[in-house]
Amino acid sequence: MQPLTALRAHPRRPTLRRDPAPSKWAYRLQRWMLTPYVRLFLRTGLPTLVLVGGVGIWFSHEPNRLALIAQLTHLRQEFEARPEFRVSLARVEGASPELAEAVRARLALPLPMSSFDIDLVAARERIEALDAVQRADLRVRSGGVLQVTITEREPVAIWRNEAGLTLVDKEGHRVAGLRSRADRSDLPLVAGEGADRAMPEALALFDAAGPLLQRIRGLVRVGERRWDLVLDRDQRVLLPETNPVQALERLLALDHAQDIMNRDVLTVDLRSDHRPTLRLTPNALAELRRAQGIETVENEL
Amino acid sequence: MTDLYTSQRAMRNMRRAAMQRGVIAILDVGTSKIACLILRFDGPDRLREQDGVGPMAGQSQFRVIGAATTRSRGVRFGEIAVMNETERAIRTAVQAAQKMANVRVDHVIACFSGAAPRSYGLAGELELQDSVVTEQDVSRVLASCDVPDLGQGREVLHAQPVNFALDHRSGLGDPRGQIGHRLACDMHLLSVDGDVVQNLLYCIKRCDLELAGIASSAYVSGISSLVEDEQELGAACIDMGGGATGLSIFIKKHMIYADSVRMGGDHVTSDISKGLQIPMAVAERIKTRHGGLYATGMDDREMIDIGGDSGDWEKDRRQISRTELIGIMRPRVEEILEEVRATLDAAGFDSLPSQQIVLTGGGSQIPGLDGLATRILGQRVRLGRPLRVQGLPQAATGAAFASAVGLCLFAAHPQDEWWDFEIPAERYPARSLRRAVKWFKDNW
Numbered sequence: 001m002q003p004l005t006a007l008r009a010h011p012r013r014p015t016l017r018r019d020p021a022p023s024k025w026a027y028r029l030q031r032w033m034l035t036p037y038v039r040l041f042l043r044t045g046l047p048t049l050v051l052v053g054g055v056g057i058w059f060s061h062e063p064n065r066l067a068l069i070a071q072l073t074h075l076r077q078e079f080e081a082r083p084e085f086r087v088s089l090a091r092v093e094g095a096s097p098e099l100a101e102a103v104r105a106r107l108a109l110p111l112p113m114s115s116f117d118i119d120l121v122a123a124r125e126r127i128e129a130l131d132a133v134q135r136a137d138l139r140v141r142s143g144g145v146l147q148v149t150i151t152e153r154e155p156v157a158i159w160r161n162e163a164g165l166t167l168v169d170k171e172g173h174r175v176a177g178l179r180s181r182a183d184r185s186d187l188p189l190v191a192g193e194g195a196d197r198a199m200p201e202a203l204a205l206f207d208a209a210g211p212l213l214q215r216i217r218g219l220v221r222v223g224e225r226r227w228d229l230v231l232d233r234d235q236r237v238l239l240p241e242t243n244p245v246q247a248l249e250r251l252l253a254l255d256h257a258q259d260i261m262n263r264d265v266l267t268v269d270l271r272s273d274h275r276p277t278l279r280l281t282p283n284a285l286a287e288l289r290r291a292q293g294i295e296t297v298e299n300e301l
Numbered sequence: 302m303t304d305l306y307t308s309q310r311a312m313r314n315m316r317r318a319a320m321q322r323g324v325i326a327i328l329d330v331g332t333s334k335i336a337c338l339i340l341r342f343d344g345p346d347r348l349r350e351q352d353g354v355g356p357m358a359g360q361s362q363f364r365v366i367g368a369a370t371t372r373s374r375g376v377r378f379g380e381i382a383v384m385n386e387t388e389r390a391i392r393t394a395v396q397a398a399q400k401m402a403n404v405r406v407d408h409v410i411a412c413f414s415g416a417a418p419r420s421y422g423l424a425g426e427l428e429l430q431d432s433v434v435t436e437q438d439v440s441r442v443l444a445s446c447d448v449p450d451l452g453q454g455r456e457v458l459h460a461q462p463v464n465f466a467l468d469h470r471s472g473l474g475d476p477r478g479q480i481g482h483r484l485a486c487d488m489h490l491l492s493v494d495g496d497v498v499q500n501l502l503y504c505i506k507r508c509d510l511e512l513a514g515i516a517s518s519a520y521v522s523g524i525s526s527l528v529e530d531e532q533e534l535g536a537a538c539i540d541m542g543g544g545a546t547g548l549s550i551f552i553k554k555h556m557i558y559a560d561s562v563r564m565g566g567d568h569v570t571s572d573i574s575k576g577l578q579i580p581m582a583v584a585e586r587i588k589t590r591h592g593g594l595y596a597t598g599m600d601d602r603e604m605i606d607i608g609g610d611s612g613d614w615e616k617d618r619r620q621i622s623r624t625e626l627i628g629i630m631r632p633r634v635e636e637i638l639e640e641v642r643a644t645l646d647a648a649g650f651d652s653l654p655s656q657q658i659v660l661t662g663g664g665s666q667i668p669g670l671d672g673l674a675t676r677i678l679g680q681r682v683r684l685g686r687p688l689r690v691q692g693l694p695q696a697a698t699g700a701a702f703a704s705a706v707g708l709c710l711f712a713a714h715p716q717d718e719w720w721d722f723e724i725p726a727e728r729y730p731a732r733s734l735r736r737a738v739k740w741f742k743d744n745w
Contacts, residue, residue, distance in 0.1 A: 020371070021389035022396050030396055031509065034405035 080116040088112035088144045095150040099132050103150060106130060115140045131174045156203060158184060160191040160218075172199035192221030201244065202227065208245045210252060212261065226271070235261065238269045251276065309720040315513040316712065319408035324366075325513060325712055326395065326406040329705040330387070330413045330501065332376050332544025332567055333663060336697070336705040337394035339367035339402040340712060363713050365692040367402025369394045378563045379415025379518070379545040381500040388504045395508060409505060410514035410712050412521050412704055414545040416497035418458065420558045420648070421449050426485035434467065434476045434484055440722045442484045456495040458517055460719035463487045463555040472553070488719065489557050491517060514712065519547030519559045521707030526661040526685035526700075527551055536657035537650055538685065539641055539678075540703060541664025543567045546637055547704075548644055550653070555716075558648045562640040566664040569633045576629045577621060579607050587626065594631050594669035596624040634667065638677040645678070659685035663701035 022030070032038060058064055088111055092100040106126050109118065120138045127136040127148065135151040155167035155175040165178040167187070174196070178184060188206050195202065202219050205227060209216055212231065220228040227244055229237035240247050247270040254276065255261045260268065264284035269277035280288065289296055319325040320342050327338040340363045371393040375386030399405060425446035429438055443462060451457070465473040467481035476484060498515065505512050523538035532551045540547040542565045550558040566588075574584035591605050600623035609617045650656060658678050660670060665684055674682045687706035689698065697705070 021393040024392075027392045027396055028509065030399065031405050034399060034403070036405075 172196035189218035194224035195221040367398035369397030408513040416493035423488040518704040519549040522703035523549040525687040525707030534655040535653035541662040
């Protein structure tokens with residue numbers, strides 16, 4: 001069987017395509033799309049606009065906003081409540097047992113709690129408000145431990161004032177109260193108004209006292225400006241306002257040379273640089289006058 | 302003529318603005334195809350440092366980034382015959398080129414081949430006021446050329462100063478600053494039908510484009526296909542287009558004559574179509590596939606199916622030999638070349654020192670044309686292809702694109718035309734401010 005149509009290669013018929021011209025509006029649209037500003041707008045401006053607009057419309061709806069905030073809060077809380085961040089133990093280091101108790105009481109944290117909820121700065125301020133604490137370092141360590149490292153104040157003297165006896169450190173800050181002097185007989189005693197503020201000077205004087213140290217009863221602040229060194233046998237050394245340590249050293253030298261302090265002297269006045277002034281006891285004075293042949297008349301006045 | 306002067310100046314300014322923006326379109330409105338190239342200007346001499354390429358006739362400045370051609374519709378003899386058809390064809394070409402270049406172009410430089418160009422040689426001379434030639438003197442001597450009567454509705458397309466002479470020295474390119482007494486100039490003026498230019502302008506405006514320049518395609522294909530020494534020594538470029546054959550004569554790198562013969566490849570096609578009773582499209586295909594001008598014995602045996610769509614077996618199975626085809630084509634091509642010969646003779650081409658003839662355009666691709674042209678036009682005939690331009694697609698490097706490529710070169714390096722010079726101060730309107738400024742400059 002043969003097909004009815006001849007199997008002859010048709011010469012390719014040149015069909016003229018009807019006018020491929022774009023319509024006027026297609027042409028204008030293409031030109032408009034090729035305009036640089038339009039291209040820039042379509043590439044960056046339009047996506048930005050859509051994004052910002054969508055987000056803005058979503059946020060303008062009140063329940064959406066609240067729901068988002070609630071969601072965020074919930075997430076945050078969930079995260080903070082994870083066991084990795086839980087603090088369950090407070091460890092106080094560097095404090096005596098009584099002080100540690102006091103620190104714990106001051107810390108007053110309802111453990112266990114999340115480390116995000118602990119206000120370390122406030123806790124530190126609370127602890128440092130204790131007189132006996134000089135410095136407190138708070139640190140959340142791994143394993144859920146809140147470590148509180150305490151630097152205690154070291155009492156160096158006893159201050160006697162109107163209220164009673166107080167332990168003070170080397171800066172004059174109160175450390176603790178004291179019931180009786182005998183409890184801390186190892187510490188020197190200072191007295192008088194403002195003695196705590198001049199504590200470094202007092203300590204320097206105690207250091208410089210050397211051989212007199214056994215005899216010292218204490219230092220008395222006079223008029224909040226100078227010291228009196230009170231010795232036993234009611235002896236009293238009046239130190240100058242300026243350079244009291246040097247004056248004391250001079251007295252010691254004098255004492256070493258002439259053994260003044262063992263004599264019957266009531267007061268040694270060192271307030272003048274030029275000469276120390278001695279005040280003898282009445283017996284000694286009478287004895288001296290008698291030796292010098294001076295007759296004194298003692299009357300009622 | 303002042304309105305032409307201003308419109309040409311406006312076009313020149315627009316061209317400058319387009320070059321500033323960096324993108325300009327080239328539109329060759331031909332009878333058989335409309336070509337659109339999009340040029341990007343990269344600033345001057347980008348290539349120069351890296352690979353030692355010279356200025357390359359100014360074409361290192363630009364790069365072709367988009368090219369498109371489309372079948373031309375509504376154009377006859379290089380003139381627009383049906384406006385909206387042409388407008389659609391221009392739109393097609395411009396859109397495709399824009400799509401390829403991916404930029405939008407607003408300025409276009411166009412060329413066309415028809416509109417009966419007519420050349421005039423103008424001469425003017427001037428006694429110099431002081432002995433140094435200034436720019437104003439150049440303007441004045443150009444203004445002193447007496448313009449011939451161009452005829453009803455004709456407009457000036459090109460007006461290029463070709464030569465300046467100072468006293469007895471001729472052949473000066475730029476007389477400014479030189480010393481002499483009498484300045485003379487020769488100008489070449491090309492006039493075309495104003496209506497054709499108006500139509501083209503209207504079409505381009507309908508496509509939302511602005512015309513930034515206009516040129517005769519005979520001139521621009523001369524620029525692209527004549528090599529430098531031919532332009533210098535004297536040569537004629539014959540641009541065999543679809544509907545018109547353009548003709549331009551160059552010497553000393555200036556065009557001194559242009560004309561067009563209103564016959565071209567489409568006439569050959571229509572001859573084939575009439576002679577063989579086949580549609581124009583088939584005739585065009587047969588012409589380009591099998592056409593030729595010299596028949597040999599083998600051509601008798603080469604049979605060409607010409608077919609048909611009638612349904613009649615006898616008619617649809619027709620065959621012709623190639624010899625018959627050549628027999629139809631050759632007389633018409635001969636006629637075109639004879640016409641060109643006559644035009645060249647009328648222009649006095651014989652008296653040029655060098656009589657090189659360069660054939661270009663789509664019609665020059667007929668096999669055997671160089672042999673035939675040698676017999677009619679003279680011994681020194683060669684086929685020319687346009688200069689190679691950066692970025693031009695391979696498909697657009699053929700002879701058919703001579704005028705498009707030439708227009709690129711024209712856009713990058715336009716020749717000084719009459720309207721590029723300043724208006725002489727005397728020609729300003731009487732109350733112009735610049736005239737007052739001029740008076741102050743002269744008297745103070």
